[in-house]
Amino acid sequence: MRGDRVGVVLLSGGMDSAVTLAEARAMGFACAALSFDYGQRHRYELEAAKRVGAAGGVCRHVVQHIDLRAFGGSALTADLDVPKDRDEVTMAASIPVTYVPARNTIFLSFALAFAETMGATDLFLGVNAVDYSGYPDCRPAFLEAFRRLANLATRVGVEAIERGEPEPIRVHAPLLDLTKSQIVRRGLELGVDFGLTHTCYDPGPDGRPCQHCDACLLRAAGFREAGVPDPALVRYGLEG
Amino acid sequence: MRGDRVGVVLLSGGMDSAVTLAEARAMGFACAALSFDYGQRHRYELEAAKRVGAAGGVCRHVVQHIDLRAFGGSALTADLDVPKDRDEVTMAASIPVTYVPARNTIFLSFALAFAETMGATDLFLGVNAVDYSGYPDCRPAFLEAFRRLANLATRVGVEAIERGEPEPIRVHAPLLDLTKSQIVRRGLELGVDFGLTHTCYDPGPDGRPCQHCDACLLRAAGFREAGVPDPALVRYGLEG
Numbered sequence: 001m002r003g004d005r006v007g008v009v010l011l012s013g014g015m016d017s018a019v020t021l022a023e024a025r026a027m028g029f030a031c032a033a034l035s036f037d038y039g040q041r042h043r044y045e046l047e048a049a050k051r052v053g054a055a056g057g058v059c060r061h062v063v064q065h066i067d068l069r070a071f072g073g074s075a076l077t078a079d080l081d082v083p084k085d086r087d088e089v090t091m092a093a094s095i096p097v098t099y100v101p102a103r104n105t106i107f108l109s110f111a112l113a114f115a116e117t118m119g120a121t122d123l124f125l126g127v128n129a130v131d132y133s134g135y136p137d138c139r140p141a142f143l144e145a146f147r148r149l150a151n152l153a154t155r156v157g158v159e160a161i162e163r164g165e166p167e168p169i170r171v172h173a174p175l176l177d178l179t180k181s182q183i184v185r186r187g188l189e190l191g192v193d194f195g196l197t198h199t200c201y202d203p204g205p206d207g208r209p210c211q212h213c214d215a216c217l218l219r220a221a222g223f224r225e226a227g228v229p230d231p232a233l234v235r236y237g238l239e240g
Numbered sequence: 241m242r243g244d245r246v247g248v249v250l251l252s253g254g255m256d257s258a259v260t261l262a263e264a265r266a267m268g269f270a271c272a273a274l275s276f277d278y279g280q281r282h283r284y285e286l287e288a289a290k291r292v293g294a295a296g297g298v299c300r301h302v303v304q305h306i307d308l309r310a311f312g313g314s315a316l317t318a319d320l321d322v323p324k325d326r327d328e329v330t331m332a333a334s335i336p337v338t339y340v341p342a343r344n345t346i347f348l349s350f351a352l353a354f355a356e357t358m359g360a361t362d363l364f365l366g367v368n369a370v371d372y373s374g375y376p377d378c379r380p381a382f383l384e385a386f387r388r389l390a391n392l393a394t395r396v397g398v399e400a401i402e403r404g405e406p407e408p409i410r411v412h413a414p415l416l417d418l419t420k421s422q423i424v425r426r427g428l429e430l431g432v433d434f435g436l437t438h439t440c441y442d443p444g445p446d447g448r449p450c451q452h453c454d455a456c457l458l459r460a461a462g463f464r465e466a467g468v469p470d471p472a473l474v475r476y477g478l479e480g
Contacts, residue, residue, distance in 0.1 A: 102353035113342035117311040149385040
């Protein structure tokens with residue numbers, strides 16, 4: 001890492017986290033990636049996360065296994081049917097099947113632990129404008145509250161506060177104001193290979209996107225609006 | 241649960257969390273307990289947590305397995321020697337061997353997920369005055385920051401804020417201003433059986449306390465100052 005600042009990037013393997021990683025690298029950070037196996041049915045995304053991390057030049061990649069099913073079946077996702085072919089109004093009006101209670105709070109807490117272990121102070125996550133409506137834990141007020149918490153939770157933060165210095169731990173959400181099509185364009189500018197990313201909630205055994213779940217539909221709309229084909233579809237011989 | 245409010249109690253199996261559970265029950269909460277297997281060498285405490293939870297009348301008890309070793313050996317505890325026979329000044333001047341990066345942030349995040357799954361809004365943890373000096377994440381400012389975060393992270397919190405109502409999620413630390421001896425006395429008032437609790441960082445295979453680690457020494461001082469024998473020592477035929 002030779003003097004580079006290190007950032008911890010939450011890397012799901014989807015397009016948002018891939019672009020977030022590229023943004024962090026473009027800002028000059030050496031990046032350590034953190035992914036979660038939390039019983040998601042689209043566990044194929046962890047393979048995508050590995051590919052995306054390697055292509056994005058991460059210096060480390062840790063996968064945390066957490067079991068949120070222990071809290072009760074209704075909270076988790078793997079046993080539910082994935083809704084198909086819904087319009088965006090219907091999607092926005094319901095809790096997504098991938099909803100995990102307190103998800104970003106848990107993910108950022110682990111990212112903070114990872115950062116503290118390495119002496120790093122910068123956390124990156126790929127929340128964006130599309131996530132706003134359904135998820136409280138994707139909004140700016142949440143991110144600011146986590147930033148504040150993180151500085152009060154750690155020695156490095158508390159010591160800076162006691163010295164009257166700026167709070168060192170920062171939470172970066174570089175896609176926060178971007179739509180899906182803007183994320184596609186920004187990723188292409190940064191050289192992201194979207195063919196490595198995975199988005200589908202209900203993929204085939206080979207990772208082939210279903211093209212009908214909410215995530216596939218939002219992704220397709222993003223590429224369509226950006227006016228470019230989706231290389232992850234082309235990869236499977238599907239129409240990008 | 242028949243109309244009782246439900247609280248989520250972080251239950252390590254030590255004396256502090258046992259008294260915290262008793263306080264929550266005395267406040268009228270039905271209690272769901274949450275414990276963690278995070279590779280701690282004193283995993284025997286999980287057996288104590290089960291006993292303490294059962295004796296304390298919890299309605300559910302979930303053990304989460306998390307692996308913080310994945311972040312690197314230096315951060316974790318299980319491979320380090322447990323210091324013995326240190327005085328309190330030495331203890332206070334160093335990071336405890338049980339230090340886990342961002343521990344209370346992670347634990348409270350899972351507690352929040354558990355609460356959200358059950359529609360509960362009250363979280364309990366046993367931090368107290370003894371913990372202050374070494375751990376930023378045991379201080380009132382941290383607890384207040386987590387409370388704020390929790391309300392911004394969840395639908396129930398955000399909806400209340402939007403309606404101008406009080407923030408529903410609360411973080412209770414009923415031992416916050418108590419010393420160890422005060423915790424002993426309060427526990428006895430509440431009927432806590434301290435013989436079920438486990439504190440030692442380096443127990444024998446049968447859970448027998450070493451009586452020399454920091455945790456044993458602090459506990460012994462608490463019972464001595466409270467003027468009562470420690471039934472967990474008596475249980476092993478040791479001098480309480």
